[in-house]
Amino acid sequence: MSQILIKKLVKKYGQNQVVHGIDLEIKPKEFVVLVGPSGCGKSTTLRMIAGLEEISSGEIQIGNKVVNNLAPKDRNIAMVFQNYALYPHMSVRENLSFALQLQKMDRKDIDRRVRQAAEILGLMDLLERRPGQLSGGQRQRVAMGRAIVRNTPVFLFDEPLSNLDAKLRNQMRTEIKKLHMRMGTTIVYVTHDQVEAMTLADRIVVMKDGYIQQIGSPLEIYRNPANAFVAGFIGSPPTNLIEISGQIIGMRPEHIRLEAEGLSNPVGYQAQVEVLEPLGGETLVHTLVLNQKVIVKCEGLAPVRPSQVIQIYIDKENQRFFDKTSGKALNYN
Amino acid sequence: MLKRSHYENPILPYLLISPQMLIVILFFLWPAGAALLQAFQISDPFGQGTAFVWFDNFKNLFETLEYRQSFLKTLVFSVSTALLSLLMGLALAALTNRILKIKTVTRTLLIWPYAVAPAMAGMLWLFLFHPTYGVIGHFLVSNGVDWNPVLNGTHAMVMVIIAASWKQISYNFVFFLGGLQAVPRSILEAAAIDGAGPLRRFFVIVLPLLSPTIFFLIVMNLVYAFFDTFGVIHATTEGGPGGATSTLVYKVYSDGFVGQDLGGSAAQSVILMVITVILTIVQFKVVEKKVHYNG
Numbered sequence: 001m002s003q004i005l006i007k008k009l010v011k012k013y014g015q016n017q018v019v020h021g022i023d024l025e026i027k028p029k030e031f032v033v034l035v036g037p038s039g040c041g042k043s044t045t046l047r048m049i050a051g052l053e054e055i056s057s058g059e060i061q062i063g064n065k066v067v068n069n070l071a072p073k074d075r076n077i078a079m080v081f082q083n084y085a086l087y088p089h090m091s092v093r094e095n096l097s098f099a100l101q102l103q104k105m106d107r108k109d110i111d112r113r114v115r116q117a118a119e120i121l122g123l124m125d126l127l128e129r130r131p132g133q134l135s136g137g138q139r140q141r142v143a144m145g146r147a148i149v150r151n152t153p154v155f156l157f158d159e160p161l162s163n164l165d166a167k168l169r170n171q172m173r174t175e176i177k178k179l180h181m182r183m184g185t186t187i188v189y190v191t192h193d194q195v196e197a198m199t200l201a202d203r204i205v206v207m208k209d210g211y212i213q214q215i216g217s218p219l220e221i222y223r224n225p226a227n228a229f230v231a232g233f234i235g236s237p238p239t240n241l242i243e244i245s246g247q248i249i250g251m252r253p254e255h256i257r258l259e260a261e262g263l264s265n266p267v268g269y270q271a272q273v274e275v276l277e278p279l280g281g282e283t284l285v286h287t288l289v290l291n292q293k294v295i296v297k298c299e300g301l302a303p304v305r306p307s308q309v310i311q312i313y314i315d316k317e318n319q320r321f322f323d324k325t326s327g328k329a330l331n332y333n
Numbered sequence: 334m335l336k337r338s339h340y341e342n343p344i345l346p347y348l349l350i351s352p353q354m355l356i357v358i359l360f361f362l363w364p365a366g367a368a369l370l371q372a373f374q375i376s377d378p379f380g381q382g383t384a385f386v387w388f389d390n391f392k393n394l395f396e397t398l399e400y401r402q403s404f405l406k407t408l409v410f411s412v413s414t415a416l417l418s419l420l421m422g423l424a425l426a427a428l429t430n431r432i433l434k435i436k437t438v439t440r441t442l443l444i445w446p447y448a449v450a451p452a453m454a455g456m457l458w459l460f461l462f463h464p465t466y467g468v469i470g471h472f473l474v475s476n477g478v479d480w481n482p483v484l485n486g487t488h489a490m491v492m493v494i495i496a497a498s499w500k501q502i503s504y505n506f507v508f509f510l511g512g513l514q515a516v517p518r519s520i521l522e523a524a525a526i527d528g529a530g531p532l533r534r535f536f537v538i539v540l541p542l543l544s545p546t547i548f549f550l551i552v553m554n555l556v557y558a559f560f561d562t563f564g565v566i567h568a569t570t571e572g573g574p575g576g577a578t579s580t581l582v583y584k585v586y587s588d589g590f591v592g593q594d595l596g597g598s599a600a601q602s603v604i605l606m607v608i609t610v611i612l613t614i615v616q617f618k619v620v621e622k623k624v625h626y627n628g
Contacts, residue, residue, distance in 0.1 A: 050522075050526060051525075051526075052522050052525070052526075071525070072522075072525045072526045073525060073526060073527070073528035073529075073530075077526065078526065079522075079523070079526050081519045081522070081523060082519075083517065083519055085517065085519035085520045085522065085523040086520075086523075087520060087523075087524070087538060088520075088542065089541040089542060089544075098524075098527050098529075099527035099528055102527060102528040102529055102533070103528060146523070146527070150527075
């Protein structure tokens with residue numbers, strides 16, 4: 001049983017192919033995040049699911065129904081846009097009830113649903129305002145409210161937090177997570193921010209250049225990146241990738257220590273300290289190993305100075321090895 | 334508050350604006366003042382003498398059926414012209430907006446009629462609509478329509494309205510296209526997902542977002558139809574047949590320069606001036622009230 005099924009999905013603009021036949025199965029109530037750098041085809045894929053972009057070839061099923069030729073309104077989906085896309089000439093209430101009015105729903109039912117959504121999102125006092133009179137966070141809430149009132153089984157989010165400032169972004173992130181737990185809808189969420197992907201997703205789909213690089217739970221992707229790209233994309237700071245004797249070795253900053261003690265199977269490297277970034281609770285030590293950048297994340301303050309030559313250690317089982325030419329993980333199964 | 338500029342020489346700023354002021358005085362204030370004065374005078378046809386008659390000219394105007402009818406004709410003409418050119422401009426802009434990439438040449442061609450001189454535009458439509466040698470006229474006549482704008486007043490009015498609005502379509506088109514392109518695509522996409530079809534999206538989302546543009550254009554088109562259509566009318570019908578297309582602005586000319594009733598003509602132009610002032614006030618009110626939609 002799947003909520004959304006994507007088979008060999010291709011998108012071409014003229015001769016230019018931007019999505020190269022991807023396959024993806026999304027289960028009911030799952031929170032799936034498509035993540036990747038800009039131009040990786042994640043938004044295009046989402047827009048094809050929504051019906052805003054034509055499908056060049058392949059197939060999309062929503063609720064076991066092929067939707068390739070269905071209009072957006074017939075796909076039983078709701079979508080939240082990056083720039084909110086609220087109707088500027090309508091009040092919050094009108095924005096929320098627009099879709100329901102088009103469904104010719106009963107006046108009373110519309111009021112009930114709008115009230116419900118407004119209560120969930122804390123919009124009760126803002127119902128008569130216009131979008132122009134709202135802050136960024138409030139507009140974002142209205143945009144989500146417009147999806148909630150529809151009560152569709154699938155929600156699509158297209159970079160919904162990109163236009164918010166950092167603090168608000170963290171706050172809305174938790175709200176989206178709460179919302180998902182409360183509503184139990186299937187969510188497909190597009191972002192370029194790997195932190196959002198890690199914190200929100202049941203499953204992450206990492207994309208690059210129109211190909212899926214890896215699909216897996218946040219922990220799977222964190223622990224076992226399928227290739228050097230995924231390793232270098234996920235994590236904050238991302239995995240250090242250094243080339244030693246024809247192999248790429250991946251080491252997470254948080255796995256590297258300044259002393260061998262406490263490690264069961266330590267491997268050591270000589271490193272030269274470049275810069276220290278003290279963050280209070282932890283310190284990022286930027287070093288050079290064989291002239292390649294390696295960041296070490298230490299607890300508390302690091303007892304080192306710039307230009308000092310030190311030894312860094314990592315447990316052997318925490319190292320990942322990638323093929324130099326293909327980038328594929330060598331010990332990946 | 335506007336920032337004041339500072340000049341070392343206090344006379345320089347006045348010198349700088351003097352050419353423009355000269356033009357305003359010479360071509361606007363002086364003739365307008367003269368018209369205002371003349372409107373209260375009566376002069377003999379040969380300009381030998383004038384007499385001050387207070388409001389007699391105005392009284393005479395509103396007592397003549399012809400002038401009152403001209404008011405009505407102007408209303409029909411202006412509203413029809415504005416409506417026709419607004420609708421055509423909007424339709425063309427909506428169609429153009431659907432094309433993602435439009436060649437610059439094509440877009441420029443759509444704006445072309447605006448550059449055609451009013452008299453030329455009038456002649457063009459007369460050539461098309463003339464019952465004997467016009468293509469459209471011939472087509473209508475050979476299809477059993479008793480089309481004759483040279484003799485039939487209603488036909489003449491239709492022809493003048495078409496000719497006058499044709500010129501204004503491009504103007505409206507440019508503003509409408511600009512307005513349409515300012516409507517964010519994601520809002521229309523959101524509406525599509527919410528279940529609104531293309532027509533409903535146009536009427537419920539696009540039109541309200543265009544309303545500031547529409548209000549502005551209504552005023553501009555009315556002003557155009559009221560005052561700027563002398564050339565078109567003069568070239569096509571000369572106000573005829575039998576005064577059927579003699580709008581207020583055309584009557585100013587025909588009564589004054591053809592009929593030699595200088596006082597009456599001046600009184601008419603004063604009335605037109607008052608109408609302009611009212612329209613301008615309305616326009617400013619609209620611009621002030623113009624809702625600024627953001628986000």
